[in-house]
Amino acid sequence: MYLKTLTIYGFGHFHDRTFTLDAGLNYLVGPNEAGKSTLTQFIVAILFGFPTKKHPELRYEPLDGSLFGGALTFVQAKTQYTVSRTAGPHGGTATLHDDTTDLTLPATQLPKLLTPMDQLLFTQVYVINEPRLGQVFSASKQALIERLRHVGAVGSDYWLQRAQQMDKQADTLYKPQGRNPQLNQQLRTYQELTDKLDKANAAYETYWQLRQEQQQRQRQQADLQTQLQQQRRVTTTLTQRVSQWSTYVAWQRLAQNQQAAVSGFSTTDATQLEQLRGQLTAAKQALTEDQQRIATAQQAAELPEFFQEYLPVAAQVDPLLTELPDVQLASQQQTALKTTRAELQRRATEIEAQFAQDGQMPRAFSLATTQQIDQLQQRLTSANQQRRQLQQTLNQLNERYQQLQPAKAHATNPLADKQVVWLTIGLAVLIGAMFLPGAMFKLVGALLGVAVGYYGVFLVDSSTPASRQLQALTDDIRDSQAQLREKGRLIDDLTNQLDVIGTAHGLGHVPVEQWSATQAAIGEWERLTQQLETTDTQLATVAQKVTDFRQQLATVLPKLATSDDATLWQQLATIVRLKTSLKSQESELATIATRLTHDQAAVTSAQQQVTTFLRTRNLQQVDDFYDRYQVQRERASQAKQQAALAAQLGPENLAALQQVSDLAALQAQLQQAQAKQQTVQAQLDHCTERLATLAGQLAHLTTSGTQATLRQRRQNLVTEMQTTTEKWLVDRLASQWIETTLAAASGDRLPQIIAQASEFYGKLTENRYTKIELTSTTLQVQKQTGEWRTVSQLSRGTAEQLDLAVKLAFAVVMQQQVAMPLIIDDGFVNFDERRRQAAYALLAEISHKIQVILLTADTTVIQLATGRVSQLSD
Missing domain, CATH: 1.10.287 (Helix Hairpins)
Known part of the structure; x- marks a missing residue:
């Protein structure tokens, strides 16, 4: 596998940069802060994912806010792939594309393509810098073997993890010097149980005697507890009766004063008297009210001035009074409609001030026009996007053209x-x-x-190739310019069509983006205009009705017609009320006179009933009845108190207290009961103390449990220990078998790596050191003189050269299993000039087998003719 291109969208201070790499040796040259470490982390991040935000120093998020991420193209097994990764959850959003077959692959295929390589192994072996080379002082044979197992056997990751899990499980079961593992705890428990069983065997006879005494005392304690409960109930009952003695004395006193009740003075009789007195009072009040009504009717004969003006023209005014409710309703509607109209006019004026031009409101779009505008806007948006893309493409072509111009001059x-x-x-x-x-x-x-x-x-x-390439770029630039002009004409045409529609509808002064909001306002203005017309029509109707009524009223009552609406409606309502009142006044006076006669008779009858009620009880005044009634109530209250006291005492206590002569005799019974209770309580306390002593002695003897219990617990523990031991053996043997198998699968490559590393180390040190050997814990090297040196005895630069030789040997030997590019980030800063040149020569040699990417600030590599040179700085 080798990297072909690195495309950076935004990573650290890089943005929109592309680096082209060869399959062999590549030099990326730049001074400090040119981005060497940034580019190294970029390759790791694109292949294996961005670090989490818990490690911001490793994320290299763009400093200028550009798109975070990038892409790289690599070739594996003669197939070219492009993987891109941008910001997103779980290491970023990755895409994978097979450029050879032009297929988009799922992002989950990327780890399979990199298998058995993972991020940890890649950074430990294939990403080399000065800090990692400095870790050679802590290098060990085991670390190199684990790397071999990781790469040398297919699927070894799973089995290595399984072996580690089994080792951890075995350690939780048993450790030779451990305290918390399960089997260690069980062994300690077994020894403790054995010691306890020995003590239990020695104290068995004493335990049996104490146990018999404990059982006897427990029976005695139960009997004493029963006696104490019974005596407590007796004492509590006597204490309660002593406390109730005053209540009993009160009950006796009420029983002695109880007398027979007298009839005629019950609550029912008092209620009857109250009803008779109420009837008398009501009759007197009705008589007084009727007398006041006669006086009021006589005063009402004085009529107001406007009613006197009404009387001569009553025949002409009465038809108008029948219309009064409708006219009043019309007046109220007139006021409400004026308020509504003012609000509608205010809103319409606001809309006209916002959108009307030269006093003319824009017109609303039809449905077809709206659809046409939507289509034109969509086409205009699409054309603008295409023009921006064409402009970006044209800029990129111009940039490439400018870059090729100097190349042409030197070709x-x-x-x-x-x-x-x-x-x-x-x-x-x-x-x-x-x-x-x-x-x-x-x-x-x-x-x-x-x-x-x-x-x-x-x-x-x-x-010449440069001329052909320039000609091709020139043709592409001309095509892009032609397409850009065509898109410009299309945008102008679409814009002119929208301007025509806007001018036709009065929207020439409104931006296209605001047409939608303008149409909503136009629709609202049209609805407000219609509502204003309707309101004006309704207002004219109700106003005309009120005006006609006032004109008709002015012909008969001119003075009243000039009043404001509130006064007019009030005085007309008064006329209607007085008119009705005068009609019924004569019959009302006759009715009141009849009621006065009836009221006088009712007063006389009620007075006679009250007198008869008092005479039947040999009384002269009402107060005499209430005096006798109060005495009767007190006697009834005493009877209730006596019944309440009897209920409070209870039938059993009342009967028992009646058998006692006085309080002294009752208190003597209480003292006897309390003395007996104290005696029983003392016996119970003594028994309880003895039981507590026996329990402590038995607990001391049985701290470790009984013999049978201890034997059973120890036997159960033996069974558990056997089970735990079997589990520990299974986990430990399985882990050892996995490690042995993986070591056998990859162990044959270890000698190859050491031999190759010895050869590389000799070249790096100009044959000062000729051989590398693995000890049980670390590495040692042999000088040309035959003397052996450990890593700790080497200088820092020589030790770093040793680590570089081992890592290069590992990458070369394991290239059949995993071929990954070597990335070296200023790893030779501690090398002297001669060994640095030797390192460059060695990299050139191994670059025929694997790709090497050297990021360095050493500008001398530019004069080397062994690889591709790229500048990191623009």
Whole structure:
């Protein structure tokens, strides 16, 4: 696999940049901050995904806000693919395209194409820089073996993960020096149970004696608890009766004072008297009110002045009074319609001020015109987008044309060197033809000279690749300009059509984008205009009705007709009310006089009923009845109090208290009961204390459990330990089997890598070191003198050269399984000049097998003729 092109949309400070790469050695040269590390991270990000926002220093989001992401084209197994990635969730939104067959592939196919390579292995081996080379001091044989397993066996990732999972599961079960693993805890528990069982066997006899005494004490405790509960109930009952003695004394006192009730003074009798007194009061009030009505009717005989003016012309005014409700309603409608009209006129004026030009409102579009405008706007939008795309394409072609111009000036062509020769020959033939005899020979010679010169000047020049490429770009630029002019004419035509429609409908001063809002306002203005016309018609109708009524009223009541509406309607309503009142006044006075006679009779009857009620009870005054009634109520209250006290005491306590002579005898019974309760309580406390002591002694003896229980627990634990041990053996042996199998699948390549690394290391150190050897924990190298040195004994630059040799050897040996490009980001800063040149030579050598991309600030690589050179700076 090798990278062919890098296209950066926006990444770090790069935007809209494209880098072309060869399959062999590529030098990308630039000073500090030119973007070498940025370009390295760009390749990793496009292949494996953008880092999360938790690591913003690795994301390189564009500094100028351009589109985040890019694309790269790579060739694998003679098939060219293009993968692009832009900002999005889960590492960005990726697309994959097969350029060879022109097929779009699912993005999930990309990891399969890169298998068995993943981001971790790629950055550890194939992405090389000075910090990673400096990690050689912590390099180990195990790390190199794990990389071999990762790449050397198909599907090894899954089995390596399974082996790691099994090791972790085994560690959770048992560790030789562990405390928390399950089997370690079970072994400690087994020893503890064994110690407890030994103690239980020694204390068995004492335990049995204490257990028998405990059972006897428990039976005694139960009997004493029963006796104590019974005695507590007796004491509680006597305490309650002592506290109720005052209530019992009150009950006795009420029972002694109880007398028989007297009839005629019950609540019913009091209610009857109240009803009779109420009837008397109502009759007196009705008599007073009728007397006031007669006085009021006599005062109403004085009529207002406007009613006196009405009386002579009542025959002419009465027909008008029948129309009064309708005219009043018309007046109210007139006021409401005026308010509505003012609001409609205000809104219409606002719309006219906003959209009318020269006092003329624009016209509304028809449905066909609206559809035509929508189509024209869609076509105009599409044409503008196409013109912008054509302009962008034209700019890119012009830029490429400008880039190729200097290339043309420096391009070399073997035929171009002969232009002067051909032109000289053509000129010589032309001059020689002038000296030939005969016009025909002169003409043929002149044509031959011109043909030879034309061939030398034009055909040779046009045969260069740069000329052909410039000609192709020129043709593309002309086509793009022609298409751009055509789109410009189409946009002008569409714009003119829209201007014609706008002018025809009075919208020439309104932008096309506001036509939709303008049409809505025009529709609202037309509805407001129609509503104004309707309102004016209704207002004229109700106004005419009010005016006609006033004119008719002015002919008979001219003074009243000049009043304002509120006064006029009030006085006319008063006339109607007084007119009705006068008609019924005579009959009302007669009715009131009849009611006065009836009221007087009702007062006399009610007074006689009250007197009869008092005489039947041998009373003279109402107050005497209420005095006797109050005495009767107090006696009933005492009876209720006595019943309440009896209920409070309860039938059982009341009967028991009646058997006691006095409070002293009752208190003596209570003291005896309390003394007995204390005796039983003391016996129970002593028994409980002894049980607590026995329980503590038994708990001490049985802290580890009984013998049978301990034996059963230890046997159960043995079974669990056997199960745990079997699980641990399964996980540990399975992990070891996986590691052994993968080591066998990839172990034959380790010697190849070490041998290749020794060769590379000799070239890098000018054969100062000739051999590399893996120890159990690290690497060691042999000097040309035969002396061995560990990595920690090497200088930093020499140690970094060792790590570079191992990584290059790994990439070369494993190219059959995974061929990935080597990316070196200023990795030789600690190399001296001679070893740096040796490193460049080694890269040129291995670039025949794998692609090498060297990003460096060393400008000396420009003079090297071993690879493609590109400048990072514009």
